[in-house]
Amino acid sequence: MSVRQEMPGRLLRLLALLQSRREWPGGELAERVGVTTRTLRRDIDRLRALDYPVESTGGTGGGYRLGRGGRLPPLVLDDDEAVAVGVALAAAASVTPDLGESATRALAKLGQVLPARLRPRLAAAGSIVAAPPRGVPADDLPDGAHADGPARDADAGLPGVDPDRLALLAAACRDAEVVSLRYVSKGRDTARRVEPHRLVLAEGRWYLSAHDLVRDAARIFRLDRMHDVAATGRRFALRPQPEDAVAQLRESFAAATYRHTAHVTIELPESEARRWVPALPGEVVAEGPDRCRARISADSAPLVVQYTALLTAVAAARGAAVTVDAEAAVAEPLRSLGTTLTAIP
Structure with missing residues (x-):
């Protein structure tokens, strides 16, 4: 029997709320679920009867929290969280042999239950590979024969990447669609048009392996140095590309000259x-x-x-x-x- 058949939607909402915070005051939780405190107590009892360890907390007004043990509760994810889990599973499947098979199975299960509107975004995760750590602090790729981006101190904090940008580029890799963007390199902001090949996660940073149409050469770009990224709607025929995008990135790291x-x-x-x-x-x-x-x-x-x-x-x-x-x-x-x-x- 599926979770949705076994439990009404109100109990799923209640479980989702209990997962989202360490502890909820009873009155606030009842208001968020949209029921009275009396009905909330009955719903809590139903969850306990289903072996979900909901604990009562003391203090003014009392409250509730989800304890440890019992059944694994269903995860209730919003759209971005579901896609993020898919990306993480795809990365784990590509980089961790011990987890690869389990991550692939979990990714398949996630794909089965995702709403139709999210499945293309999850499918794009197949364009992502992750690189095992090199075991040394990660300096950055400078401009060079195979890389784009100014050097950066190895001790600096890792930059974040816009998830929408990541999703757009993953989809462009999957669909062989030309992407336009602006890229900051050595203090210069230049317009680029690229044929994206693979997204690579290495040393905590995201990189795009692509063919730069402006320079007519293979390049690797850091995602956090991109802006004004847009899909052009123009498809391209796949060029010969390195079979191993991680090896290509490693060669770029090794060949680059830093400060x-x-x-x-x-x-x-x-x-x-x-x-x-x-x-x-x-x-x-x-x-x-x-x-x-x-x-x-x-x-x-x-x-x-x-x-x-x-x-x-x-x-x-x-x-x-x-x-x-x-x-x-x-x-x-x-x-x-x-x-x-x-x-x-």
Whole structure:
């Protein structure tokens, strides 16, 4: 028997209200449900008889709250909440192997019960992929061969994204529809027309993988730097795109140059350096079978110092020669660190 057949609509509204706040005064709750306090008490008793643990609270006038245990109450979501749950499930299915199957089943169940008006928005969630954390603080993508957006300090707070913008872009990815937008990059606000491919959630930020029609090149855009985003109604034929949008984003992170950069040459094979420092904010390139060169780049100088020191320590532990080429903001803290370490008896 379905929940709606088992319980009248008034009880569903009552459950939804009990879920929305920790505790409700009895009089206020009765007013919100649209019944008398006497009828409210009877409805509370009916919920308890159905094994929903509604607790009475003391104090002036008394009140009610939904306790722990008992049956899992039905979730009553508004339109935006339902779509948000769908997006979260789609992201979990793409990034978390242990939860992937369960998230996919839950997403299918959600799709079955959603009103028809919301199903296209949920279907668009299939255009979203999520990237596993890199394990390092996330600096940002600057303008470059594969990325758009000015650099930003790694310690700054993560920006929010308009859910309507996210939904519009997800639908455009699904429907292969050209999108017009304005984009702020390096202090300049420019008009763009793009063919959207995938939305990627990485390091707590949203990115759009797309083909920029103005520059006729693949680009990655940060959603929080977009404004005046609009679907044009013009469809496009799909171009060859990277199969793995997350890998494309990772390559952009690795290839980008930020405010502070250090170059570290190590007399070790590339595979050995990657083994010990797998989550490097930059890239490692082989310069022979027993020699590699790492480029460490970030907006945060301490972050560059941290990973440069780590690579140097890996080389020292293996008796390998190492050379560091870095600007003063990185070199001076490294020298200070070296002096401190050599002073240890």
